Amino acid sequence: MGIRTLIGMLVAAVAVIAAMATQEAYRLFLPGLLQGAVLTIEIAILGSLLAIVxxxxxALARLYGPAPVRWLATVYVEIFRGTSALVQLFWLFFVLPQFGVSLDAFLVAVVALGLNVGAYGSEVVRGAILSVARGQWEACTALNMSRAQMLRRIILPQAFVAMIPPWGNLFIELLKSTALVSLITLSDLAFKAQQMNQNTFKTIPIFTLVLLMYLAMSLVLTIGMRLLERRASLGLARGRAG
Amino acid sequence: MWDWAFTWEILPVLANAAILSIEATLIGFVLAATLGLVLAVVRIAVPRTAWTISVLVELIRSTPLLIQIFFLYFVFPKFGVVLDAFTAGVLAIGIHYAAYCSEVYRAGFDNIHRGQWEASIALNLSAWTTFRDIIIPQAIPPIVPALGNYLVALFKETPLLSAIAVMELMQAAKIIGSETFRYTEPMTLVGLFFLAMSLVSAALIRSLERLLNRRTMR
Known part of the structure; x- marks a missing residue:
């Protein structure tokens, strides 16, 4: 979908939210929902940072680590990709305390979502590094670069461009997964919606607002990543032309 | 720490619940694959709908499945349609993944050589015949692995149904946990079950991919 359409959708979503805010029936819910949205955004940002790290x-451990490190990284990736995010969230929240490690719900949310998306992200990073043209690697060897120099100066800057679109999708997945933290007692946007719904039974206005708010957040993310992609691929003879 | 006697005791309960999880997965996926195909075909066959469908797909993909499940579960009764939790949940999962699947089909259709479309027009085939006899038989095999990946992803989303109290695997584990105050065994078993299923299906998809590659190689 073109960036113009996306911006159009974002403007429309925000306009509908604003129009709803002028109605008495909807205005009631906005402060609480916005409060929830702030927590959602906090978890999404911190989770994304952890996921990138x-x-x-x-990815680097699986590509270049010594055997034990490589296995450890593989086990991490397989476990977090092979089980569902909700299971991971519940496991860290309910089971870990029984082993004497008690994290508060917010930390559990960030750690679980960060580790989950990080596992998918490692495959993205690995794929992007391996997709850098062979000539580039050979040229580095020919120039007698050390592995660190090669990665930092030649390979990663090129791999970075290929990573942007898939990471954009992962960030959106993470943003959407933050709705799960409502099930471990955190009062994020989804939790507030549930709570208000139980108190007022005004299901349609509440959930319409919430869906629009999530949509607006996803669209901001998508548009941001598109612009970043456009910027990063400037001067590189690959990828879509901006 | 780990109580084997307790593990054996809860295993049958969890196994029973796992059947419902798998049922939800299969029904949800049939729904997603069918509805996704319909969306993708209509989008091409009736160009006027293309914009609406792409906005709809974007809407569904940009909002959390959990909220969509709540929405269907709570909103339908307002219109007098009372769905039980399982139906509402599976319907939400099916629609959510239909949006993803429709993009996969679209990629499959886009990969069909233009000459195939042109030849269909030249032979005066109807849109229906073109899709049924020319395009779909060529477009589906290459995208089977991608659809398989969504099947696994969909399976891993079924624990969300526990949020509307469907007695699937996660809900069973939660109930055992809250009754006995032991979460270690049920939660870990649920995790292991998903891990095992995912690893097996990943291997299956890989071999399927190899098989299809061999068949379509010319």
Whole structure:
């Protein structure tokens, strides 16, 4: 979908939310929902940062680590990709305390979602690194670069461009997964919606607003990643032309 | 820490619940694959609908499945249609993944050589015949692995049904946990079950991919 359409959708979503805010029936719910949205955004941002760190480390460990590190990274990736995010969330929330490690719900949310998306991200990073043209690697060897130099100066800057679109999808997955944290007692946007729904039974206005709010957040993310992609691929003879 | 006697005791309960999880997966996926195909075909066959469908797909893909499940579960009764939790949940999962599947089909259709479409027009085939006899038989095999990946992803979303109290695997584990105050065994078993299923299906998809590659190689 073109970036113009996406921006159009974002404007429309925000306009509908604003129009709803002028109605008495909807205005009631906005402060609480916005409060929830702030928590959702906090978890999404911190989770994404953790996901990037885990993704890069796991990918490098699987590509260049000594055997034990490689296995460890593979086990991490398989476990977090093979089980469902909700199971991971519940496991960290309910089971970990029985082993004497008690994290508060917010930390559990960030860690679980970050590790989950990080596992998918590591495959993205690995794929992007391996997709850099062979000539580039050979040229680095010919120039007698160390592995660190090669990665930092030649390979990663090129791999970065290929990583942007898939990471954009992962960030959206993470944003959507934050709705799960409502099930471990955190009062995020989904939790507030549930709570208000139980108190007022005004299901349609509440959930319409909430869906629009999630849509607006996803669209901001999508548009941001598109712009980043356009910027990063400037001057590179690959990828879509901006 | 880990109580084996307790593990054996809860295993049958969880196994029973796992059957419902798998049922939800299969029904949800049939729904997603069919509805996704319909969306993708209509989008091409009736160009006027293309914009509406792409906005709809974007809407569904940009909002959390959990909210969509709540929405269907709570909103339908307002219109006098009372769906039980299982139906509402599976319907929501099916629609959510139909949006993803329709993009997969679209990629499959886009990969069909233009000459095939042109030849169909030249032979005066109807849109229906073109899709049924020319396009779909060529477009589906290459995208089977991608659809398989969504089947696994869909399976991993079924624990969300526990949020509307469907007695699937996660809900069973939660109930055992809250009754006995032991979460370690049920939660870990649920995790292991998903891990095992995912690894097996990943292997199956890989071999299917190899098989299809061999068949379509010319």
């Amino acid at each position: 885990m993704g890069v480390f796991a």
